[in-house]
Amino acid sequence: xxxxxxxxxxxxxxxxxxxxxxxxxxxxxxxxLPAGGYxxxxxxxxxxxxxxxxxxxxxxLRGDLKRADAEALGKALRADRRIASVRFVSRxxxxxxxxxxxxxxxxxxxxxxxxxxxxxVVTAKDDTLEALAAELGKLPGVAHVQADAAWARRLAxxxxxxxxxxxxxSALLGIGLVAVTFNTIRLQxxxxxxxxxxxxxxxxxxxxxxxxxxxxxxxxGAAGGAVAIAIVAAGLALxxxxxxxxxxxxxSSFRFAFLDPGDALAVVAFAGMxxxxxxxxxVSRHLxxxxxx
Amino acid sequence: xxxxxxxxxxxxxxxxxxxxxxxxxxxxxxxxxxxxxGAGKSTLLKLxxxxxxxxxxxxxxxxxxxxxxxxxxIPYLRRNIGMVFQDQKLLYDRSVFDNVMxxxxxxxxxxxxxxxxxxxxxxxxxLLARERSNPIQLSGGEQQRLAIARAVVNRPAxxxxxxxxxxxxxxxxxxxxxxxxxxxxxxxTVLIAxxxxxxxxRYGRKVLxxxxxxxx
Numbered sequence: 001x002x003x004x005x006x007x008x009x010x011x012x013x014x015x016x017x018x019x020x021x022x023x024x025x026x027x028x029x030x031x032x033l034p035a036g037g038y039x040x041x042x043x044x045x046x047x048x049x050x051x052x053x054x055x056x057x058x059x060x061l062r063g064d065l066k067r068a069d070a071e072a073l074g075k076a077l078r079a080d081r082r083i084a085s086v087r088f089v090s091r092x093x094x095x096x097x098x099x100x101x102x103x104x105x106x107x108x109x110x111x112x113x114x115x116x117x118x119x120x121v122v123t124a125k126d127d128t129l130e131a132l133a134a135e136l137g138k139l140p141g142v143a144h145v146q147a148d149a150a151w152a153r154r155l156a157x158x159x160x161x162x163x164x165x166x167x168x169x170s171a172l173l174g175i176g177l178v179a180v181t182f183n184t185i186r187l188q189x190x191x192x193x194x195x196x197x198x199x200x201x202x203x204x205x206x207x208x209x210x211x212x213x214x215x216x217x218x219x220x221g222a223a224g225g226a227v228a229i230a231i232v233a234a235g236l237a238l239x240x241x242x243x244x245x246x247x248x249x250x251x252s253s254f255r256f257a258f259l260d261p262g263d264a265l266a267v268v269a270f271a272g273m274x275x276x277x278x279x280x281x282x283v284s285r286h287l288x289x290x291x292x293x
Numbered sequence: 294x295x296x297x298x299x300x301x302x303x304x305x306x307x308x309x310x311x312x313x314x315x316x317x318x319x320x321x322x323x324x325x326x327x328x329x330x331g332a333g334k335s336t337l338l339k340l341x342x343x344x345x346x347x348x349x350x351x352x353x354x355x356x357x358x359x360x361x362x363x364x365x366x367i368p369y370l371r372r373n374i375g376m377v378f379q380d381q382k383l384l385y386d387r388s389v390f391d392n393v394m395x396x397x398x399x400x401x402x403x404x405x406x407x408x409x410x411x412x413x414x415x416x417x418x419x420l421l422a423r424e425r426s427n428p429i430q431l432s433g434g435e436q437q438r439l440a441i442a443r444a445v446v447n448r449p450a451x452x453x454x455x456x457x458x459x460x461x462x463x464x465x466x467x468x469x470x471x472x473x474x475x476x477x478x479x480x481x482t483v484l485i486a487x488x489x490x491x492x493x494x495r496y497g498r499k500v501l502x503x504x505x506x507x508x509x
Contacts (some may be wrong), residue, residue, distance in 0.1 A: 003401030205373035
């Protein structure tokens with residue numbers, strides 16, 4: 001084994017011996033908030049994503065409207081500059097679509113006649129969906145207008161706000177992690193002051209003195225990250241028991257997915273990096289002050 | 294091995310510890326630095342491993358101009374100089390053995406080789422049987438011998454002692470000096486600062502007498 005490798009192994013195990021479970025727990029609890037929030041938000045986004053988030057409006061026509069009038073209306077819609085595309089769904093097509101849904105043919109048969117209207121599915125060009133919907137509702141021959149995606153868009157917007165809040169929380173807790181590590185390393189340096197002083201005096205390089213502290217910061221951060229992952233896993237498992245019951249009532253098998261391995265690894269690695277940074281700041285500030293005399 | 298020419302050292306407060314010191318210690322020599330306390334003995338010794346830097350003049354150790362040495366090069370200079378301090382600077386949170394292992398840790402020796410060297414050093418100063426003790430359990434003379442073992446474990450070419458016999462009874466002091474002489478006999482250059490004139494005279498070696506910051 002090379003001397004270089006041996007020195008690193010030595011520093012690693014020296015750091016491992018000084019690793020405090022309590023510090024890792026503190027960091028882990030703090031980091032579990034944004035990590036858990038991310039997992040929950042990711043789940044919600046998946047739900048929202050199942051609905052089209054396009055700016056779509058369904059324009060239902062009056063039942064007594066003649067097909068020729070409907071076609072004229074379609075032409076007018078297509079000429080509108082705010083509208084990207086128009087799709088005509090005739091009442092027959094709509095009935096066929098409905099009949100494809102399980103249990104519906106019996107219902108339709110019971111009705112005797114087609115209750116569905118002709119429909120235009122209009123996709124707007126920009127975000128003026130609500131204004132456009134209101135205007136389309138006033139057109140002659142239009143019975144009812146429905147902006148399908150509005151609530152899905154609201155959900156997406158809420159998720160967006162949640163994401164920004166999570167980023168802010170992550171940033172704040174990241175700073176907290178750096179500060180906690182900074183202080184841990186400072187205390188450790190104070191504890192080992194004599195050893196550091198003597199070591200410098202008899203030929204230890206700065207790198208040798210610093211190495212264990214860098215490892216300590218890195219390990220403490222990474223251990224905190226691992227604790228956070230464990231907390232999130234336990235929390236989601238608990239949450240999913242209730243979610244399963246709720247989802248089943250909607251005929252869904254939705255569950256909050258646990259962070260995928262890549263994300264979990266990223267949390268641990270990121271926490272480790274922040275720990276390293278805290279150690280770096282602390283070591284740079286405090287080790288210089290210790291000079292043998 | 295050690296060469297001072299017109300070395301002066303002023304401390305930040307304006308105190309002038311050394312005014313103009315010039316001397317040469319040849320490789321393989323054993324020399325004493327004597328003088329009353331406050332004469333500048335400690336300052337002189339601290340200039341050799343670059344614990345202090347000279348204000349003027351040059352300090353050459355083993356061909357290197359210590360005063361001009363870069364900060365990053367200092368640890369490597371110190372590894373080739375065994376230092377025994379008046380206050381020993383032992384670490385009391387670990388065993389006698391681990392104290393001697395400390396300098397070997399810096400250089401990344403293989404554990405078995407390091408342990409072998411540490412035991413050899415402890416054996417030379419007669420402390421092998423105490424390797425598991427804590428330094429606090431050792432007598433003053435034994436602690437000083439432990440400090441010597443730590444100083445020589447890296448097999449330095451130069452061994453310096455700053456009042457290594459201070460606070461010791463005559464018998465322990467003689468034993469300490471005998472160990473220094475033993476190392477000198479196997480080729481190590483030795484430099485010892487002491488205020489004990491009688492002890493110095495017994496050995497009949499080179500004496501550099503410091504008086505008011507100059508070699509008298």
